[in-house]
Amino acid sequence: MAQENRRSTAGQESPAPQFRGWSENIGTLRSYYQRLQQVAGEAAAVIAPQGSPGGALDLGINGAVFERETFRIMVLGEFSSGKSTLINALLGKRLLPTKANPATAFTTVLRWGETERAWLYRDGDRRSGETAVTTEEFKREVALQIDAKGAPRTPSFALAIVEQPLELLRRSVEIVDSAGINESSDRELVTLRYLEEVDAVLFVTDAGRPFTLHETENYLSRVRKLGHRDIFFVVNQFDRIEEEERAEVMSRCRNSVAEFTGESGGATPNVFFISALQALRARTDGNEEALKASGIGQLESALEVFCMRDAARVKFVRLAEFLRHNAVNLRVRLHDEGAVLMKSTAELRELLDRSQSTQDQLRASADAIRDIVSTKILGIENELQLRFAAFLTDISREIGGWHVTTGPGRLTRAVRSFTKGGRVAAQHELMDAYTVQLQEHMQVFCAQELDQVIEERQGDLVRQLEPLIRAHADLLDKLRAELTGSQSERDQNYLIYTLAIAAGKGKAGRDGRRHSDDVPLMFRPSSLMALGAGGGAVVAGGATAAAAAGLISLGLAVPPVGVAVAIGAAIGPLLASGAVFFADGKLQTRAAEEFAVHVKDSAAQTARQYAGSRAADLREMWGGISGTLHVQLQDLIGIVQRNIEESRQDEQAKAGMRDQLYAFEQRITDVEQHIATFLQPFVSEAEREQ
Numbered sequence: 278m279a280q281e282n283r284r285s286t287a288g289q290e291s292p293a294p295q296f297r298g299w300s301e302n303i304g305t306l307r308s309y310y311q312r313l314q315q316v317a318g319e320a321a322a323v324i325a326p327q328g329s330p331g332g333a334l335d336l337g338i339n340g341a342v343f344e345r346e347t348f349r350i351m352v353l354g355e356f357s358s359g360k361s362t363l364i365n366a367l368l369g370k371r372l373l374p375t376k377a378n379p380a381t382a383f384t385t386v387l388r389w390g391e392t393e394r395a396w397l398y399r400d401g402d403r404r405s406g407e408t409a410v411t412t413e414e415f416k417r418e419v420a421l422q423i424d425a426k427g428a429p430r431t432p433s434f435a436l437a438i439v440e441q442p443l444e445l446l447r448r449s450v451e452i453v454d455s456a457g458i459n460e461s462s463d464r465e466l467v468t469l470r471y472l473e474e475v476d477a478v479l480f481v482t483d484a485g486r487p488f489t490l491h492e493t494e495n496y497l498s499r500v501r502k503l504g505h506r507d508i509f510f511v512v513n514q515f516d517r518i519e520e521e522e523r524a525e526v527m528s529r530c531r532n533s534v535a536e537f538t539g540e541s542g543g544a545t546p547n548v549f550f551i552s553a554l555q556a557l558r559a560r561t562d563g564n565e566e567a568l569k570a571s572g573i574g575q576l577e578s579a580l581e582v583f584c585m586r587d588a589a590r591v592k593f594v595r596l597a598e599f600l601r602h603n604a605v606n607l608r609v610r611l612h613d614e615g616a617v618l619m620k621s622t623a624e625l626r627e628l629l630d631r632s633q634s635t636q637d638q639l640r641a642s643a644d645a646i647r648d649i650v651s652t653k654i655l656g657i658e659n660e661l662q663l664r665f666a667a668f669l670t671d672i673s674r675e676i677g678g679w680h681v682t683t684g685p686g687r688l689t690r691a692v693r694s695f696t697k698g699g700r701v702a703a704q705h706e707l708m709d710a711y712t713v714q715l716q717e718h719m720q721v722f723c724a725q726e727l728d729q730v731i732e733e734r735q736g737d738l739v740r741q742l743e744p745l746i747r748a749h750a751d752l753l754d755k756l757r758a759e760l761t762g763s764q765s766e767r768d769q770n771y772l773i774y775t776l777a778i779a780a781g782k783g784k785a786g787r788d789g790r791r792h793s794d795d796v797p798l799m800f801r802p803s804s805l806m807a808l809g810a811g812g813g814a815v816v817a818g819g820a821t822a823a824a825a826a827g828l829i830s831l832g833l834a835v836p837p838v839g840v841a842v843a844i845g846a847a848i849g850p851l852l853a854s855g856a857v858f859f860a861d862g863k864l865q866t867r868a869a870e871e872f873a874v875h876v877k878d879s880a881a882q883t884a885r886q887y888a889g890s891r892a893a894d895l896r897e898m899w900g901g902i903s904g905t906l907h908v909q910l911q912d913l914i915g916i917v918q919r920n921i922e923e924s925r926q927d928e929q930a931k932a933g934m935r936d937q938l939y940a941f942e943q944r945i946t947d948v949e950q951h952i953a954t955f956l957q958p959f960v961s962e963a964e965r966e967q
């Protein structure tokens with residue numbers, strides 16, 4: 278089924294609009310980058326010839342990001358977790374070597390090609406040249422060889438690029454197989470280095486020992502540190518888990534992921550329980566039933582949604598916004614440089630001295646803004662906590678009236694057979710049924726009520742900050758005019774404007790939910806950035822949209838906290854000693870009572886965790902403002918100081934330089950306009966989708 282879906286989507290004439298022309302779009306952005314870089318280079322030569330200090334104009338962007346025109350997903354995990362088997366299953370083809378012993382010798386990038394082709398590289402940077410090989414030769418090289426003593430041989434290559442005419446790889450999606458980590462330090466290094474070159478990560482863990490401390494602390498943390506927020510968590514080899522233990526393994530894994538992602542800032546966790554081996558066999562045998570049972574379908578759908586809908590937006594919008602922001606900075610900087618050039622050293626010195634108190638005032642006002650933001654967010658955090666705790670306490674009274682459904686005849690069978698396994702399974706089923714219902718209620722409450730609170734408080738914050746930021750901007754402009762002697766062309770309303778859309782002001786016809794995706798990228802939490810405009814709503818609470826997009830599994834938008842575990846612990850003994858409850862059919866009533874007690878008891882803690890994670894997002898979102906104000910001031914003063922130190926003499930030369938700098942500014946403005954036009958369709962697309 279999933280295969281069918283994939284085919285039909287991949288074969289469509291019209292993919293998601295923003296995915297059309299992927300290469301052209303990246304190419305366009307690259308050309309803007311090159312134009313800006315050229316201006317920066319030429320301007321640097323004018324401002325600071327002969328490499329004099331302080332004159333470097335750094336665009337702050339590594340051009341390499343514009344070179345690759347694909348969306349690259351890396352499959353990562355400990356050795357023998359089933360990474361290669363999983364990719365083979367996704368491809369529907371036994372392309373990559375798999376075996377019980379460590380099997381994959383080096384990183385392999387799989388990408389689309391009309392015909393099968395492969396190249397091998399001795400180093401990961403591809404500096405040492407490439408060797409074209411056949412698919413068979415590739416397969417031989419990439420399979421880790423064992424010497425006579427049983428030790429793995431050092432592979433001759435570090436990277437392979439393999440082109441295959443497979444649907445999955447169409448539309449610029451690349452999949453990377455990696456040598457398993459935690460097996461050999463050399464191979465691990467090759468794998469981990471490559472992490473920096475990918476856009477998203479699919480982490481494979483073994484269901485028999487899922488998410489070990491070693492995995493989370495060494496590898497997953499590293500993945501997060503590299504800025505990856507789009508992690509797909511795959512619990513593989515699920516077929517090896519006894520049926521009656523599956524529910525427990527699932528909740529434990531979800532819990533591990535929630536703990537991990539929660540700790541590091543709250544991404545949107547995608548956890549999938551699959552059997553890659555079953556999926557591969559089923560796909561090569563054409564057995565649809567078995568394919569469905571393997572669980573690979575959910576993963577494929579999520580990947581598909583991600584690649585088709587979010588990947589383009591993630592990549593384009595992020596790059597374009599980043600580029601635009603850098604262009605504005607560069608332009609303002611050149612403008613200030615040009616203006617300061619016309620002043621004598623003595624004049625500049627005096628101006629700097631005279632402006633000391635204005636400078637102090639500006640620093641103080643940036644600090645005051647920071648303090649207001651942090652006090653306000655603390656207030657929001659407390660309010661969320663109180664409201665959420667009250668909601669949980671209230672709902673604990675309703676639990677007795679909930680209709681929970683368990684598998685057909687499950688409880689009756691457990692009663693009859695009364696085996697340990699039967700009881701454990703029944704226990705899990707009850708526990709899951711109640712937990713799912715609770716999480717549904719929590720999601721609705723968070724999305725409908727708490728989001729509203731956050732939005733309102735953010736609106737208050739904007740209203741409070743607006744006059745302060747305006748005053749700050751005016752003061753900064755006054756200082757700029759004093760120091761440079763000219764009116765700046767900086768968009769004074771930039772911060773105010775971005776703040777206003779952040780809180781949902783000034784746009785007609787918006788509904789209450791739409792706050793997060795309009796938050797300008799520079800003020801978005803990185804998790805939002807990574808998800809792009811559409812996915813943004815997910816993290817900030819739009820659980821429904823996320824679920825609709827298949828991006829999260831139920832319950833993970835709100836941390837399930839210890840509730841499920843506590844409930845398991847409570848129902849367990851009931852079932853164990855359960856003759857009396859089974860006998861009079863009151864099991865569910867008692868389970869509901871226990872569940873309610875635990876919900877009530879853990880309400881405060883659940884609320885604290887929830888409020889904490891929302892507040893962390895808000896802090897990240899708003900925290901950049903004060904920093905930006907400080908940097909603006911420092912840039913301005915820095916230019917004056919540098920000019921004082923360099924004390925240029927020739928007035929005519931200065932005038933010439935100034936004219937040149939103004940011409941550079943004009944070129945940058947031009948690029949800025951192009952970027953804005955480029956971004957327009959992506960922004961409107963995000964709006965339509967909401």
Ligand SMILES: Nc1nc2c(ncn2[C@@H]2O[C@H](COP(=O)(O)OP(=O)(O)OP(=O)(O)O)[C@@H](O)[C@H]2O)c(=O)[nH]1
Pocket residue numbers: 354355356357358359360361362363374375376377378379380381382455456457458513514515516517551552553554555
């Ligand atoms: N039962 C079962 N076995 C699996 C599954 N997936 C993979 N395996 C087996 O696990 C072993 C390791 O699989 P590989 O795909 O080679 O694992 P890998 O993660 O690529 O390993 P390295 O390349 O060494 O890092 C093989 O014997 C597979 O057949 C699964 O879902 N269920």
Ligand SMILES: [Mg+2]
Pocket residue numbers: 360361362374375380381455456457
């Ligand atoms: Mg492998």
